[in-house]
Amino acid sequence: MKALIVAPSWIGDTIMAQPLFARLCARHPGLQLDALAPRWVAPVLHRMAEIRDVVDSPFGHGQLSLKARWRLGRDLAARGYDAVYVLPNSLKSALVPWLAGIPQRVGFTGESRYGLINVRHDLDKQALPLMVERFMQLAETPGTPPAKPIAHPRISSSQADRQRTLAELGLSKPERIVAFCPGAEYGPAKRWPAAHFATLARSLAEQGCAIWLFGSPKDHAVAEEIARLAPGLCRNLCGATSLGQAVDLLALADLVVCNDSGLMHVAAALDRPIVALYGSSSPGFTPPLSNRADIVSLNLDCSPCFKRECPLGHLDCLNKLSPGQVLAHCQQWISP
Numbered sequence: 001m002k003a004l005i006v007a008p009s010w011i012g013d014t015i016m017a018q019p020l021f022a023r024l025c026a027r028h029p030g031l032q033l034d035a036l037a038p039r040w041v042a043p044v045l046h047r048m049a050e051i052r053d054v055v056d057s058p059f060g061h062g063q064l065s066l067k068a069r070w071r072l073g074r075d076l077a078a079r080g081y082d083a084v085y086v087l088p089n090s091l092k093s094a095l096v097p098w099l100a101g102i103p104q105r106v107g108f109t110g111e112s113r114y115g116l117i118n119v120r121h122d123l124d125k126q127a128l129p130l131m132v133e134r135f136m137q138l139a140e141t142p143g144t145p146p147a148k149p150i151a152h153p154r155i156s157s158s159q160a161d162r163q164r165t166l167a168e169l170g171l172s173k174p175e176r177i178v179a180f181c182p183g184a185e186y187g188p189a190k191r192w193p194a195a196h197f198a199t200l201a202r203s204l205a206e207q208g209c210a211i212w213l214f215g216s217p218k219d220h221a222v223a224e225e226i227a228r229l230a231p232g233l234c235r236n237l238c239g240a241t242s243l244g245q246a247v248d249l250l251a252l253a254d255l256v257v258c259n260d261s262g263l264m265h266v267a268a269a270l271d272r273p274i275v276a277l278y279g280s281s282s283p284g285f286t287p288p289l290s291n292r293a294d295i296v297s298l299n300l301d302c303s304p305c306f307k308r309e310c311p312l313g314h315l316d317c318l319n320k321l322s323p324g325q326v327l328a329h330c331q332q333w334i335s336p
Contacts, residue, residue, distance in 0.1 A: 001028050004055075004076065004084040004102065006093050007037035007045065010185075011243070011262030012286060013131065014041045015269045017087055018153040020135040021050035024085070027139065036076070036096070043243040044266065047155040057096075064092060073099025085138050086117060106138050131286050152289045155269040157251035165248035169241065174210035178334070179250055179267070181258035182226060183219030183238070187308025189280035190259050192318050192326075194222050198229030199323035200257065200330070205233040207334060212253070213238055214246050214263055255333045257326065264288050273333040275326060279318040280305050294329045296321065 003024065007014050014037065025031050034053045035045045042054045055076070059065055069092075077100045084097040089110030097105050098116045106119040114120075121142045128134045128146070132153070136146035166173060182197050184190035201211045211230070213223040217239030227234040241249065247266055250256060256267040256274050260281045267274050268288035276288050278297040282304040287295060297303070303317040310317075 001030070001083070002032045002079070002081045003028075003034070004079075004081045004097070005033065005035040005037075005051075006084060006086040006088065006097060006107075007035045007041055007057075008087050009038050009041065011041055011044055012265035013087075014044055015153045015155065015262075015265040016132045016286065016289065017135045018048050018050070018155065018269065019132060019151050020085070020087075020139055021048060022151065023136060023139045023147075025050045034079075034081075040243070043247065044155055044269075046244070047157065047247060049156065059092070066095075069096050070099055072096050073101075076100035076102070087135060087138070089123075091116070108134075108138075129284060132289060152291070153265070153269040154271070155247065155266070157248045157270060162248045162251055165241075165245045169237075169245065169249075171249075173252055176209045176334070177253045177255075178204050178209045178211055178330070179253040179256045179258075179272075180211060180213045180223075180226070180234070181215060181256065181261055181263040181267070182213060182222050183215035183263075184259040184261045185216070185218075186261075186281070189305070189307050189310050189315065189318075190261070190278075191222070192259055192277045192279070192321065194225040195229055196318075196321070196323045196326070197226045197257075198234075200326055201226065201230040201233050203323065203327050204330065204334065205230070209254070209334065211235065212249065214241070214250065215239070255330060257330065260286070268293060275329045275333070277318070277321065277326065279303060279315070279321075280307055280310070282306070292333075294332065296326060296329055 035051050036055045036057050038057050045051045045054050073096045081102045083104035084102045086094050086107035091111040094113045094116035105117050107117040108121045108123045211234045213236045215238035219238040223236040223238040227236050250267050251270045256272050258264040268290040274288050274293040276295050283295045300317050
């Protein structure tokens with residue numbers, strides 16, 4: 001059997017789909033499972049043992065490009081897939097599998113995708129509050145709840161991968177690394193203040209920890225601010241690594257302190273100890289799926305609001321989350 005996954009466009013969402021991939025492979029011995037994914041998501045799929053090949057999806061957010069989708073559909077038709085699992089709920093995400101003529105097209109009804117999806121699941125948000133549960137539903141026949149327990153997502157980084165990445169970046173491994181992930185693609189209402197990160201960096205450095213900052217090029221400026229406020233204590237790697245290299249370096253970390261972000265889910269899938277900081281979002285939908293994660297939130301009356309920017313203008317949910325409170329959670333993972 002050959003099957004295709006239409007992957008989400010977000011790194012964290014893609015990682016939360018890995019238990020589905022494992023379930024499909026367990027149920028169909030010998031399954032050849034490929035993924036259709038944007039190039040910025042592909043590196044985490046390459047770190048999943050279940051995925052044989054990743055096909056590039058060249059479409060940006062909201063881009064229709066019907067002619068290009070038709071050409072991609074023809075290319076996929078030549079691969080001879082028996083089934084496709086469409087993880088996003090958008091109409092556009094179901095077009096290419098339909099154009100490819102893949103016989104079994106599995107997904108949620110989503111944006112009225114009748115015909116495009118021919119094995120349709122109806123989403124019960126109350127019965128399936130977690131995104132990982134919703135993905136797992138697609139392994140079942142419609143109407144049957146996902147089998148439990150659901151394993152935590154896992155991605156791999158071998159010792160050879162880590163050594164190669166250190167050499168490529170000219171880095172040597174300190175005795176103890178605390179990784180900070182100060183960005184959040186969704187918006188500033190998910191970002192703990194740079195000054196708080198800097199205060200925490202100073203406290204952890206006093207305990208002999210090296211502080212490495214991870215993120216995309218968009219996060220470089222905020223990481224520079226943290227480094228400026230904690231002079232000489234932080235190594236700013238935001239935008240200096242590929243996603244694959246960031247996976248390998250995070251695998252070396254003794255602790256990861258992060259906002260609710262894609263890199264939080266990367267760290268969880270690598271089974272690193274995590275202190276996850278929540279403001280405008282909720283761990284009730286996309287928590288770090290790990291037995292070694294502390295979720296820190298003030299649980300204010302106004303949060304979670306799920307807004308990109310604080311609608312009240314004060315961002316108390318993160319500004320009032322003090323470095324001292326976060327340090328107390330870090331101490332559980334950092335040995336003296």
